[in-house]
Amino acid sequence: MATAPGPTSVRVACRVHGGLVEYDGYSNDARSYLPDHGGYVSTSVVVDVDDAWPPGVPPC
Numbered sequence: 252m253a254t255a256p257g258p259t260s261v262r263v264a265c266r267v268h269g270g271l272v273e274y275d276g277y278s279n280d281a282r283s284y285l286p287d288h289g290g291y292v293s294t295s296v297v298v299d300v301d302d303a304w305p306p307g308v309p310p311c
Contacts, residue, residue: 261285265311
């Protein structure tokens with residue numbers, strides 16, 4: 252597990268569906284792969300984006 256000071260910009264390589272995550276009024280099953288960190292994060296629950304499936308980000 253890693254923690255980045257916020258706000259922090261990240262590079263998203265691709266996205267996949269995972270298990271449902273619910274936090275602070277948000278919920279989705281979207282995961283974004285962060286190649287610079289070697290792992291996945293829950294999109295829109297952890298990453299501040301309007302769309303859990305950002306346009307232009309390919310599936311993994």
